[in-house]
Amino acid sequence: MSLLGPVPLPQAFFLPTGSGQRFCLFHPPQGDVQRGGVLYLHPFAEELNGTRRVVAQQARALAQAGYGVLQIDLLGCGDSEGDFADATWQAWLQDALLAHRWLQEHARGPLWLWGLRAGALLATALASELADPCHLLLWQPAIRGQQQLQQFLRLHTASQWLGNGNASGPPPAHLLDKGQSVDIAGYTLTPTLAQGLAAARLQPPQKPPGRLVWLELSAQAEPMLTPASVQHLALWRDAGWAVSALALTGPLFWQTVAHDEAPALLQATLDTLHGAGAQGKTP
Template sequence: MNARPAPHAHPFFLDGGAAARFCLYHAPQGSCRGAFIYLHPFAEEMNKARRMAALQARTLAAQGFAILQIDLHGCGDSAGDFADARWETWLADVARAERWLEQKLGDALLAPVGLWGLRLGALLALDYARQSPHMPSAMLLWQPVSSGSAFLTQFLRLKVAAQMLEDGQQNGGTAALRAALEQGEALEIAGYTLAPELARAIDGQDATRIMPPLCPVHWFEMVAEASRPLPPAAARVLQTWQVNGADATGHAVPGPAFWASQEIAEAPFLLRATCAALQEAAYAA
């Protein structure tokens, strides 16, 4: 990580009106070694992770990688409210970002665009990769959500907790909230309006049932200490992929859960581990 500092990112809107998606483009320094699209996490996790995403994007750009950060439909500074967000439009946003990068870099791009996702963004990257006709050069998966169903339940618990604080009752817990979603009711949770269509799509995502493409896949998991192994859930998914022929590598990295911390946190070892994974890969040569 001794490359010279990258210049500030270039902010712009991809298209306009209802199709406007806010983006940050980090141009590669020197010869272009590759390109990645960053897919952010869900709801408030996106805001907590902005600093880490910016630090990694600038570091990779300084090492010759073009990075495009995109705020998905209904998220961040992009068009639409969170209530309008749908999994299908998010997949379409990834395709639009990929086309933009390919057109921007032209002949300088010597390898397909890679995917870099955090938390639910990593699960979105996996779902996109299995449907896309273009295999990415590589996938960088930061703390991936492996089970959309478990993730949705965890998010619904925020509303259960709020109900407990408000009236001292659970009002049916997550089961009641799931029933409301199934009946077509949108739910306001921690300041975000969750549409039943998006909830249904998240609920059906499962990394163990998604075979990643035949490219290098790096799974990074934050652990409390350097000596800790990958958590069992992550290890099981990786083993399933590896048995089925995937070029998947797990990385246990010491550091904080920066996407969920009370204060904005940094994980320098994750930055170094991500850069090291690219340095060692053939596509980064």
């Protein structure tokens, strides 16, 4: 499936919710065949900004292939209303439910939930809430929300060392446990959001299984799925999901604000959604 060719500009709009409006981009499906709808759920905090370029490229490529793709900035994120301090995991799930409802009315065919990093946790949570079966496209998925939270909290310590040459004061995890919000890398993290993220797990929804496309990037010349991923994917296979898992060489673009390109990831996504992907290399 080629990534080349002109694609119309996405439709930008604000989706009304009970707590303000959410900024959305809809990429209408191109061509005569509509292959389905794809709802994209972005990663946590600053990772959203670092991933916009690659995600936009993938959304355009999917639209060109016949998918209707909806991107939403969740409460307090990106160009949506509200502050990050207003966000909760449950509020984000409600945003995702409203976005799904909108997509159902504007795209025909099978539903794919596409999540990146912590967005994968939200995608599987949404899948569990939906009445109908769906498929999952997961990029570099976080398996446990607690691990994602710990990675974010480490930014606080790193910034202290870089700014002052030492780390002082109570650790952010201690403040959160005491019911206090913490400011990390320009984001105010509340105990409520931290608890919701920490409790999130990447689990097969209790419903008829669909397809799971699991894609990871590595800087290694001969990438392999991580042992944790291999072990976790066995749970999905045991639950009846048709799993396509692949490790690819490419930039870890969610870790930087550089304008990285990930052509192998984009092509693999198209190939696997069309059933052409092979099982990924495993240790």
